Amino acid sequence: MGTIEAIKPGPKPNKPDGTPDERRRVTPEKREKHPDLKPHIHKPKD
Structure with missing residues (x-):
């Protein structure tokens, strides 16, 4: 096994x-070159 x-x-x-x-x-x-991240929407049971 390798390190x-x-x-x-x-x-x-x-x-x-x-x-x-x-x-x-x-x-x-x-700042204008780096827009904010989109909100992450969870799917049901995710």
């Missing part, structure tokens, strides 16, 4: 002050 290896993501971008950015976000000027 399981995790996929390592690349380095995260730094904030303008040089500290690492903890998460990626959509900035207000790019």
Whole structure:
């Protein structure tokens, strides 16, 4: 049986002050390119 290896993501971008950015976000000027997700409608017994 082989070993399981995790996929390592690349380095995260730094904030303008040089500290690492903890998460990626959509900035207000790019907001229109990223519409909100459609609401998920569950089917009966789903």
